[in-house]
Amino acid sequence: MIDNIIFAAIAMTTPVLLAAIGGLVNRVGGIVNIGLDSMMLAGALAGLIVASTTGSCLIAVLAAAAIGAVLGLMMSLAVTRLDANEIIVGLGFSVAVAGLVRFFLKTVYDSSGTLNLPSVARLPGIDIPVLANVPVLGALVSGHDVLTWLAWLMVPATVWFLARTRLGLRLRAAGAAPQAARSLGLRPLLLRDASTTFAGMMAGIAGAYLSIGVVGIFNEGITAGRGFIALAAFYFGRNRPWQTALGALLFGFFDAFQIRMQGRGVPAELVQTLPYIMVIFVLTVMALATRRARSRRA
Amino acid sequence: MSDAAITPWKPARVPLQTFADAILPLALALAVAAILLALAGHNPFEVYRLLAVESFGSTRRIAATLSSTTPLILTGLATAVAFRAGAFNVGVEGCIFVGGLAAAYVGFAFAGLPGVVLIVLGLTVSIIVGALWMLVPGVLKARLDVDEVVTTLMLNFVAVSLTAYLVNGPLLAPGSANSATPMVVAAARLPRLMPPSTLNIGFVIAVLLLVLYWLWGNRTALGFETRLAGLNARFATAQGIDVPMLIIKMMLLSGAIGGLAGGIHALGTVGRFVSGFSPGYGFTGIAVALLGRGTAPGIFLAALLFGALATSGATIQLFSDVPIEIVEILQGMVMIFAVARFGWIFARRRRAA
Numbered sequence: 042m043i044d045n046i047i048f049a050a051i052a053m054t055t056p057v058l059l060a061a062i063g064g065l066v067n068r069v070g071g072i073v074n075i076g077l078d079s080m081m082l083a084g085a086l087a088g089l090i091v092a093s094t095t096g097s098c099l100i101a102v103l104a105a106a107a108i109g110a111v112l113g114l115m116m117s118l119a120v121t122r123l124d125a126n127e128i129i130v131g132l133g134f135s136v137a138v139a140g141l142v143r144f145f146l147k148t149v150y151d152s153s154g155t156l157n158l159p160s161v162a163r164l165p166g167i168d169i170p171v172l173a174n175v176p177v178l179g180a181l182v183s184g185h186d187v188l189t190w191l192a193w194l195m196v197p198a199t200v201w202f203l204a205r206t207r208l209g210l211r212l213r214a215a216g217a218a219p220q221a222a223r224s225l226g227l228r229p230l231l232l233r234d235a236s237t238t239f240a241g242m243m244a245g246i247a248g249a250y251l252s253i254g255v256v257g258i259f260n261e262g263i264t265a266g267r268g269f270i271a272l273a274a275f276y277f278g279r280n281r282p283w284q285t286a287l288g289a290l291l292f293g294f295f296d297a298f299q300i301r302m303q304g305r306g307v308p309a310e311l312v313q314t315l316p317y318i319m320v321i322f323v324l325t326v327m328a329l330a331t332r333r334a335r336s337r338r339a
Numbered sequence: 340m341s342d343a344a345i346t347p348w349k350p351a352r353v354p355l356q357t358f359a360d361a362i363l364p365l366a367l368a369l370a371v372a373a374i375l376l377a378l379a380g381h382n383p384f385e386v387y388r389l390l391a392v393e394s395f396g397s398t399r400r401i402a403a404t405l406s407s408t409t410p411l412i413l414t415g416l417a418t419a420v421a422f423r424a425g426a427f428n429v430g431v432e433g434c435i436f437v438g439g440l441a442a443a444y445v446g447f448a449f450a451g452l453p454g455v456v457l458i459v460l461g462l463t464v465s466i467i468v469g470a471l472w473m474l475v476p477g478v479l480k481a482r483l484d485v486d487e488v489v490t491t492l493m494l495n496f497v498a499v500s501l502t503a504y505l506v507n508g509p510l511l512a513p514g515s516a517n518s519a520t521p522m523v524v525a526a527a528r529l530p531r532l533m534p535p536s537t538l539n540i541g542f543v544i545a546v547l548l549l550v551l552y553w554l555w556g557n558r559t560a561l562g563f564e565t566r567l568a569g570l571n572a573r574f575a576t577a578q579g580i581d582v583p584m585l586i587i588k589m590m591l592l593s594g595a596i597g598g599l600a601g602g603i604h605a606l607g608t609v610g611r612f613v614s615g616f617s618p619g620y621g622f623t624g625i626a627v628a629l630l631g632r633g634t635a636p637g638i639f640l641a642a643l644l645f646g647a648l649a650t651s652g653a654t655i656q657l658f659s660d661v662p663i664e665i666v667e668i669l670q671g672m673v674m675i676f677a678v679a680r681f682g683w684i685f686a687r688r689r690r691a692a
Contacts, residue, residue, distance in 0.1 A: 123680055125678040128427060130678060133626075133673075137670070141668055273493060328483035329483065
């Protein structure tokens with residue numbers, strides 16, 4: 042029972058974490074990406090279709106990453122080159138891509154909302170020999186697929202990238218002080234475009250995880266707002282990769298908990314509200330702490 | 340979201356320019372959607388002609404269009420009110436859910452009251468609940484500078500889940516399998532203007548509010564102060580305007596109008612609260628406010644446009660194979676194009692010439 046919940050919590054964390062890492066890098070670069078959910082949705086659809094036609098999960102994940110990246114780039118260009126407000130553009134993408142996906146499903150597959158394809162290549166789980174049989178630890182590390190490992194490896198990689206690499210430093214400069222960055226000969230807009238493209242790519246991979254990793258079919262509601270949860274996660278983590286991962290893990294746990302609790306008297310709908318309320322709560326506590334620190338200094 | 344506090348549309352300039360600003364996003368969205376339709380094997384001109392006929396072709400169709408315009412006027416107005424004060428409220432969708440459920444509850448729980456009292460009570464409760472729903476993000480934004488985009492966005496999900504819980508449990512209609520409250524009593528239904536259409540007195544309320552909004556924005560001190568605060572909060576503070584208080588007031592007002600949109604939708608059109616109550620009226624409201632550039636006539640026209648698309652999209656799906664989703668695609672693209680600035684393209688061309 043405990044093992045099941047832990048395993049499910051880790052599995053439910055993966056898509057949120059993948060997208061949250063993308064969104065975090067994007068936000069460090071100066072753009073708050075509200076469109077992550079739409080890129081996840083497109084990635085889920087592309088991943089499933091390619092997994093069915095080619096029979097290869099690798100190509101499927103690459104395709105999902107590519108479509109997410111293209112959407113991210115388009116969104117970024119609207120923000121950086123056409124000076125459009127990032128929030129509105131993000132919401133616009135959410136609305137338009139949801140419509141586009143359903144339009145595509147109806148036109149090409151004559152189906153409304155759900156796509157069930159034959160012989161979908163599913164992501165295999167990686168069993169770790171000895172550890173698999175250890176209680177708790179086994180559920181934590183064994184049986185998860187390669188994207189879960191990718192998601193968690195991305196956390197230290199992002200820490201290293203932002204703190205230790207030249208590109209990471211430049212990206213932070215582009216986000217924090219675009220004009221100063223430009224005066225140093227950097228091209229902040231280009232860096233921002235790159236970070237949004239990266240965010241789209243990560244969200245697309247998260248989508249593929251949902252469609253070919255978890256369920257094996259596509260449904261228009263497959264993301265269940267996880268792109269927005271990812272947004273909540275990097276807000277929760279204040280742009281720090283490990284804290285963001287902790288946020289994603291909390292949401293993954295809530296998700297798993299809520300699935301377990303269905304039909305046991307605890308209303309799932311109320312559990313579903315917890316992550317969102319928690320974000321508001323955390324933002325409030327953070328703001329209070331900031332204000333207290335400021336008034337002490339004064 | 341450092342620059343999110345700036346009013347997202349440019350201040351109005353010469354009328355002709357404003358008109359062009361509003362038409363360009365629409366034209367671009369229609370052009371991209373036309374390409375999509377053509378790719379999918381439909382004749383875009385035929386589709387657009389059908390959409391026009393199905394929205395304005397007969398008195399009955401016009402009534403249907405105005406009926407679906409009603410919630411969009413209100414959500415557009417709710418969004419514009421907050422935007423004008425510089426508060427980026429994307430939580431109107433949540434207000435519709437809580438306001439709608441509150442009004443529906445009054446409509447079946449206080450069945451003994453006479454009609455007028457019941458309707459006034461129901462709508463008042465929806466207004467209060469909607470306003471209260473925006474109290475937390477409003478206060479947090481004004482007093483602690485907590486990002487209202489995130490808090491209101493998160494509250495949307497809370498509202499959807501919370502109302503879903505209530506209509507699945509405590510407020511579920513007896514004997515009903517689907518997640519819905521009992522129907523409100525006939526006396527609580529808003530009077531219809533052109534039966535059998537669902538067009539009801541709510542449309543009149545919405546238009547009246549729009550007129551009030553115009554008067555408020557152009558003729559009152561508070562409206563002027565709000566615009567100042569939205570355009571430049573520091574300048575407004577220097578002028579002695581209590582900007583935080585103004586933001587709280589405008590967030591409450593925005594929530595109140597959003598709640599009213601839900602109340603009118605519940606008592607006027609649906610007759611109860613069901614899960615999935617709003618098909619994204621709150622988000623369409625953002626598109627309406629943006630396309631209308633925050634002006635009263637602009638909001639009306641933009642709401643009319645999206646209302647027409649919603650009605651006609653639903654009907655043309657019945658007798659042609661054009662998916663209704665084309666409406667959603669149009670709406671999303673209008674949002675994107677409405678905030679994009681294409682000025683530089685022309686500027687560069689002029690310089691090159």
